[in-house]
Amino acid sequence: MQDRLLPYWLLIPAFVIVLATTIYPLAYSFFTSFRAWDLTQSRRPEGFVGLENYVYAASEEQFLNSLWVTFIFVITSVFLTVVLAMALALLLRRKGPMHTFTRIVLILPFAMSPALIGVSYRFMFNPEFGVLAKGLGAVFPALEGVPWLADPQLAMGILVLTDVWHWTPYMTFMCLGGLASIPRETEEAARIDGASNLRIVFGIILPQMKGVIAVMAVLKTIFALKMFDQVVTLTGGGPGTSTETLAYFIFNVGFRWFDMGYASALAWILTAIMMVISIWYVRMLLSEKKMATA
Amino acid sequence: MRKTLSYLGERALLVLVSVIVLFPIVWMFLTAFKQSRDAYSVSLNFKPTLQNFVTVFSDPWNLGSMVLNSVIVATVTVAIAVPCATLAAYSFSRFRVKARKFLFFLILSTQFIPAVVIVLPFFLMFRQLDMLDTRLALIIVNLAIVTPFVIWMIKGFIDAIPTDSEEAAMIDGASRLRVIKDIVLPVAAPGIMTSSIFCFILTWNEFLFALILSRRDAVTLPVGLVSFRTEQGDLWELMSAAGVMITVPIFIMALFIQKHFTRGMTAGAVK
Numbered sequence: 001m002q003d004r005l006l007p008y009w010l011l012i013p014a015f016v017i018v019l020a021t022t023i024y025p026l027a028y029s030f031f032t033s034f035r036a037w038d039l040t041q042s043r044r045p046e047g048f049v050g051l052e053n054y055v056y057a058a059s060e061e062q063f064l065n066s067l068w069v070t071f072i073f074v075i076t077s078v079f080l081t082v083v084l085a086m087a088l089a090l091l092l093r094r095k096g097p098m099h100t101f102t103r104i105v106l107i108l109p110f111a112m113s114p115a116l117i118g119v120s121y122r123f124m125f126n127p128e129f130g131v132l133a134k135g136l137g138a139v140f141p142a143l144e145g146v147p148w149l150a151d152p153q154l155a156m157g158i159l160v161l162t163d164v165w166h167w168t169p170y171m172t173f174m175c176l177g178g179l180a181s182i183p184r185e186t187e188e189a190a191r192i193d194g195a196s197n198l199r200i201v202f203g204i205i206l207p208q209m210k211g212v213i214a215v216m217a218v219l220k221t222i223f224a225l226k227m228f229d230q231v232v233t234l235t236g237g238g239p240g241t242s243t244e245t246l247a248y249f250i251f252n253v254g255f256r257w258f259d260m261g262y263a264s265a266l267a268w269i270l271t272a273i274m275m276v277i278s279i280w281y282v283r284m285l286l287s288e289k290k291m292a293t294a
Numbered sequence: 295m296r297k298t299l300s301y302l303g304e305r306a307l308l309v310l311v312s313v314i315v316l317f318p319i320v321w322m323f324l325t326a327f328k329q330s331r332d333a334y335s336v337s338l339n340f341k342p343t344l345q346n347f348v349t350v351f352s353d354p355w356n357l358g359s360m361v362l363n364s365v366i367v368a369t370v371t372v373a374i375a376v377p378c379a380t381l382a383a384y385s386f387s388r389f390r391v392k393a394r395k396f397l398f399f400l401i402l403s404t405q406f407i408p409a410v411v412i413v414l415p416f417f418l419m420f421r422q423l424d425m426l427d428t429r430l431a432l433i434i435v436n437l438a439i440v441t442p443f444v445i446w447m448i449k450g451f452i453d454a455i456p457t458d459s460e461e462a463a464m465i466d467g468a469s470r471l472r473v474i475k476d477i478v479l480p481v482a483a484p485g486i487m488t489s490s491i492f493c494f495i496l497t498w499n500e501f502l503f504a505l506i507l508s509r510r511d512a513v514t515l516p517v518g519l520v521s522f523r524t525e526q527g528d529l530w531e532l533m534s535a536a537g538v539m540i541t542v543p544i545f546i547m548a549l550f551i552q553k554h555f556t557r558g559m560t561a562g563a564v565k
Contacts, residue, residue, distance in 0.1 A: 006470050007389035011397070014382035014445055017375070021412070021438030022404040028415035043422075091307055098308045104552060105312045108319060111548035113499035115516040116537050120322050123530050129334040131321055169315070226408050229501040233519065250410045255506055260418065267411040278406035282399060 026271070033265040039258035046261075053265035063266065065241050066249035072156065073245055074224040077163045081220050082213060084168045089175030090201065106169035114166055118233030121162045125149055152242035155235050159243050162230045167223060171216050178212030179205070218281040225274055246270050319541070325534035333531035346535035357536055359511075360518040367429050367504075367514060368497040371436045376490050379444035380482075384474060386445070387452040388460075401442045409502045412438050417506055427509045435503045440493045447492065451485025452478065488551045495544055515540045 033053055035045040057063045088106075092099050109117075124132040125148040137144035149155045187204050195203070206213075228247040231237055237244035237252070244252075250270065254263030325333050326347070332340035350357040385391060386398055413435060420431045460473050468476070479486075504514040513521075515536065522533040 007385045007391045010381040010385035011391065013378035014401075014441060015397075017378060017437050017441045018401060018404055021434065021441070022407055025412045025415035025438075026407060028418075029411055032415070039418075088311065091304060091311075094304075098305055102308045102312050104549070105315050107548050107552060108545060109315055111495055111541075111544045112319070113501070113516045113540050113544075115499070115501040115519055116322075116540055117318070119519050119533055120318050120537065123325070123528070123533070124318065124321065129336065131336045134336045165315075165318070222406055228410070229516070232501070232505070247408060247410050251502075251506075254410070254414055255417070260414070263414060267408065267414060270408050271411050274406045274408060275403070278403055281406075282402060 029264040029267055032260055033268050035261045037260040039260050049261065053262045054269070056262065057265060057269065062241060062244075063249065066244050066246045069156075069242070069244055070225065070246040073160060073163075073227070073243075074221055077160045077167075077224045077227075078217055078220045080160065080164045081167050081171050082217050084164065085171030085175050085216065086206075086209070086213065088168065088172045089179055090205070092172065092176060093179055106172060109166050109168075110170045112166070114162075114227075114229035115233045117162050117166055118230035121158060121230075122149065122234050125158055149235060150239050152239055155239060155243050159230060159234055162234060163224065163227060167220060171220065174216055175209070175212065178209050182208045214284060215281070218277060218284065221277055222274060222281070225270070225277075322534045322537050322541075325531055326538045328531055330529075330531050333534070346531045347538075350532050350535050350539075355518075355521070355532065355536075357515075357518060357539060360513050360515050361539060363429060363432075363508075363512055364498055364514040367432045367436065367512075368494050370429075370433050371440055371497045372490050372493050374433070375437055375441045375444050375493055376448075376486065379441055379489075380448050380479075380486060381474075382445050383448035383452050384478060386449050388457070401445055404438075404442050405446075409439065413503055413506050420507060426507060427512050429512050431507050432504055432512055432514070435507065436497045436500055439500070440496055443496070444489050444493050447489040448482070448486060451482050451489070454485075455481050491547045491551050495547065498540075498544060 032045060034048060034050060036047050036049045036052075037045045092103060124130045127133050127145060127147050127150075130148075133146070133148055137146070146154070148158060182205070187200055190200055190204055226247060227245065228251065231243060231245055231248040232251075235243040237248050246266070247270065250263055250266045253259050253266060324338070327342040327344070328340050329343050329345065349355065382401075386394065391397065416431070416435050417426070420426045420428075425431045455478065460477055463473050463477055464470070499516060500514070501516045504512070504517045505520075508514065508517060519533055519536055519540075522529045522536065
């Protein structure tokens with residue numbers, strides 16, 4: 001009798017934590033999203049306003065701007081991270097002292113605090129004394145005196161760069177895991193037949209990595225949608241609103257302007273986007289597993 | 295000839311990758327040991343000093359209290375999340391619990407909820423309870439991020455342990471809890487250790503929650519970085535010294551679990 005209930009007893013502590021710390025806040029902000037609540041005016045939610053917060057979002061320029069910024073950021077950072085990680089994994093596949101060293105070095109960016117990454121890139125791209133701004137100016141005279149973070153496009157570029165620097169190592173390890181699991185016979189046979197390296201990579205290796213690449217892309221999309229820390233420490237959303245991502249915009253609405261109702265509605269829009277991608281992702285994982293066990 | 299060329303090319307690329315990865319880190323470490331006038335030049339010719347570390351640990355920066363906050367928040371979060379997660383992971387791994395798929399899916403999917411959604415209600419709640427700017431508040435919110443992640447990771451490690459000796463012990467009359475304590479835990483220890491370190495790193499680097507929920511007393515290291523942005527401009531040499539304090543413990547831990555790192559990363563792939 002006792003043994004029959006034991007599996008549930010074991011689950012209870014973890015479930016209490018998860019329910020209290022995620023499901024409850026999620027439900028709370030869902031209800032808040034249908035209310036008017038200016039925290040500077042009132043300690044409690046004011047009136048019930050129906051879908052007004054959502055309707056307002058649909059026409060607000062700053063929100064639409066943040067959606068666009070997020071879209072650009074997600075597309076570029078996902079594309080670059082996945083391509084670089086794949087290339088790096090192919091490079092690191094062989095064994096050797098230099099390979100081992102690089103693998104160890106690659107652990108560091110992922111362990112580094114993203115807020116700190118933002119700070120250090122801001123330092124390195126300072127036009128007056130930043131080492132990268134100076135170094136690039138010395139090597140390419142055309143880049144001398146470029147106001148890196150004060151230019152909307154360049155600021156976005158550097159934001160993407162910090163994210164790619166942070167995530168490519170993680171994704172490289174995922175790729176290496178995938179590469180290790182595909183059989184080498186076809187590749188060796190093709191090599192004996194004299195196929196070129198490019199042919200082998202594009203004709204034999206990449207098609208077999210399709211599953212892994214898809215998982216990486218979706219996963220990176222989720223991380224990129226969540227990205228927040230570097231926006232605060234690198235650009236502060238600027239110049240203007242050119243790097244103001246959705247997560248950062250929600251933070252501003254909630255904790256600078258204290259409009260809780262609107263912030264909750266925006267947060268739920270972001271959650272909805274993430275949910276769609278997540279469900280797709282978990283489905284993909286489950287079907288991958290099925291394929292692996294079959 | 296072509297072989298040697300491609301061999302050299304591969305080496306060169308690897309060197310380039312290592313340089314790109316290491317450069318920002320090395321530059322931060324160098325800046326941390328520069329005097330403030332050297333910090334604003336790119337010259338490598340400087341007299342190293344420990345003054346920045348002395349400065350950040352004294353008034354008005356008081357990095358010491360931030361170090362303490364970060365250590366306490368990360369340690370307590372790990373101490374709560376890992377035991378609870380281990381029990382749940384064991385249950386998921388060994389029993390056919392009713393609605394098991396649904397429950398596991400529920401746990402996994404909470405990982406994808408954006409942190410900003412979680413922090414909003416908590417901010418209001420802690421404000422109501424007068425708990426803003428406390429370590430306890432940060433611990434509670436960090437559990438939200440870390441717990442599902444650790445359950446998933448530890449389950450991976452427990453799944454890999456064969457069940458034979460557990461079954462044998464049960465035939466001999468040992469209870470389940472005894473089996474968990476005496477048979478499963480010792481074998482799963484390295485995996486649990488790796489998960490704990492991962493969980494520590496996540497909490498240690500956490501920025502959004504601490505930025506919103508702390509003001510003065512409970513400020514953690516990543517948020518402390520922002521305070522070196524003063525009206526006189528950014529104090530880079532002090533920021534770098536603080537950055538060294540943030541990264542050194544984490545780098546040591548990451549290298550310590552280096553072997554399991556790849557596996558942990560892939561196991562945590564759903565994070």
